[in-house]
Amino acid sequence: MGFVKFLGSLLIFSSTTWIGFYYGRKYSNRLRNLIHIEQCIKILETEIVYGATPLPEALTNIYNKGNKKVSFIFQDIRDHLMNSGRGDVFHSFSSVIEPLRDKLNFTEEDIEIFLSLGRVLGSSDRHDQEKNLKLILNQIKFLQDDAKIERDKHEKMFKNLGILTGLAIIIILI
Amino acid sequence: MGEDDRRTYENVLNHICLELRKILKKIPTEAKANIEEIRLRSGKPINVYLKGKDYFVAQDGILTEKAERSVLVNEKHISDTFQLISNYSVYAFQEEIKNGFITLRGGHRVGIGGKVLYGSKGIETIRNISSLNIRIAKEKIGVSNKVIRYILEYPNTIYNTLIISPPQCGKTTILRDLIRNLSDGLPYFKNKGFKVGVIDERSELAGMYNGVPQHNMGLRTDILDGCNKQDGTMMFLRAMSPEIIAMDEIGSTSDVESIHEILKAGVKVIATVHGDTLEDLFSKKSLSLLIKDRIFKRYIFLNNSKGVGTIGDIIEGDSFTSIKK
Numbered sequence: 001m002g003f004v005k006f007l008g009s010l011l012i013f014s015s016t017t018w019i020g021f022y023y024g025r026k027y028s029n030r031l032r033n034l035i036h037i038e039q040c041i042k043i044l045e046t047e048i049v050y051g052a053t054p055l056p057e058a059l060t061n062i063y064n065k066g067n068k069k070v071s072f073i074f075q076d077i078r079d080h081l082m083n084s085g086r087g088d089v090f091h092s093f094s095s096v097i098e099p100l101r102d103k104l105n106f107t108e109e110d111i112e113i114f115l116s117l118g119r120v121l122g123s124s125d126r127h128d129q130e131k132n133l134k135l136i137l138n139q140i141k142f143l144q145d146d147a148k149i150e151r152d153k154h155e156k157m158f159k160n161l162g163i164l165t166g167l168a169i170i171i172i173l174i
Numbered sequence: 175m176g177e178d179d180r181r182t183y184e185n186v187l188n189h190i191c192l193e194l195r196k197i198l199k200k201i202p203t204e205a206k207a208n209i210e211e212i213r214l215r216s217g218k219p220i221n222v223y224l225k226g227k228d229y230f231v232a233q234d235g236i237l238t239e240k241a242e243r244s245v246l247v248n249e250k251h252i253s254d255t256f257q258l259i260s261n262y263s264v265y266a267f268q269e270e271i272k273n274g275f276i277t278l279r280g281g282h283r284v285g286i287g288g289k290v291l292y293g294s295k296g297i298e299t300i301r302n303i304s305s306l307n308i309r310i311a312k313e314k315i316g317v318s319n320k321v322i323r324y325i326l327e328y329p330n331t332i333y334n335t336l337i338i339s340p341p342q343c344g345k346t347t348i349l350r351d352l353i354r355n356l357s358d359g360l361p362y363f364k365n366k367g368f369k370v371g372v373i374d375e376r377s378e379l380a381g382m383y384n385g386v387p388q389h390n391m392g393l394r395t396d397i398l399d400g401c402n403k404q405d406g407t408m409m410f411l412r413a414m415s416p417e418i419i420a421m422d423e424i425g426s427t428s429d430v431e432s433i434h435e436i437l438k439a440g441v442k443v444i445a446t447v448h449g450d451t452l453e454d455l456f457s458k459k460s461l462s463l464l465i466k467d468r469i470f471k472r473y474i475f476l477n478n479s480k481g482v483g484t485i486g487d488i489i490e491g492d493s494f495t496s497i498k499k
Contacts, residue, residue, distance in 0.1 A: 048263075048265055049265075052263075052265060052266045052268075053263075053266065054261045054262070054263040054266050055261065055262035055263045055266075056261065056262065058263075081262065084192075085188065085192065085258070086191065086192045086254065087191045087192070087253075087254030087255060087256075087257040087258040087262075088254055088257070089257065089262055121262070122257065122260070122262040122263050122264055122265065123253075123257065123264055124264055124265065124299075125264065125265050125268050125271075125298075125299050126265040126268060128265075129265050
């Protein structure tokens, strides 16, 4: 009997802990992905401002050079762009909203700023592109700061909450 | 021929925004092969040119002369089309935009109209693009076959030649085909082919796209794309050892100087110029010098009396008499 009790407690404890970590990890994921996306946009800036590489090629280059966990977004945008043939970059950026939210744990605000990239990309001369990219990079920096605060506040809380909930349930049941 | 032209047309359509593309795809098949220009103007009907006439395009693809039946082009159409034309990379075409046109894959040229902005170094960019003119390039292989025998001097050299024609009469097309013929060689005349240097100042001859000529320019042709004639001449003479230098649209004093440089180096010249008659050319100061010095030995006059590229006359440059048979 004691063994079954022990096994049950372990099961409860591990699952609540896992849930806690799962929710906590979203915050650190968001921060990490924001840092990766910043690097990707920096690569994009180099491609555009110094290389004058055409956009589809530049997007593929980001995918290859950047961290694959995030840079797949740019390859998706490129594929959508080339397949749709609509001449609308923003439309192709909008097509990746779902993976941004679900896979990269971006908030609405993060997504909004990322999409603003689609509004300006490729539509003006190099000088203007540089300014716009700098502006977006700046905004991403702010988002990172925000993400850091959120993570510090919530990650530990969710992790502790998971563990403590587990313990509480076990204590009540026993 | 018609099949190829139709395919060319459909390829060009891929550079036009989805909505207009659907309409332009519906135009009658026989018209597709003959379309020369597609003009998009913000707030105005879609306009196409074929066989020297212009038509508007209705929603169902029918060509009409009534403007009110046609589909209106809006700003969004223009900006989407411009994005497709520039491959979503306006920044990569800064230099081209400053010159007022972009060359597409296939050598087609897109002229741009809009608000021109000046910076400290001349034109900076074109904003608020309001009209686009897509000129479909048609390669006419073999159009120069009839004139080539007037140009060849013995099997292994040629006469300095000037091609004279009013606009839209095929001067660039015939020059392009002459280059191809001379560069490939002419077995019929026991000629093995010349090293030809092409100075393509306005990117019209070769239609370079990503460094690859989009027209057949022959086996022994070197091309300087977007290079002015004076610099191009010096570059070719210095290291490329051409036997013939070809250039489009001569006229300025510096062009005449370049031609003198070329002759000094013992290289032959083929060039084109705007004009109707020989008297026309005499009225242009810099050119009249070249003619008086009897530099060109052959003058080829084109007109469009029997369709684009009709050879009007061929004049011998020493006696100024016609040698056309």
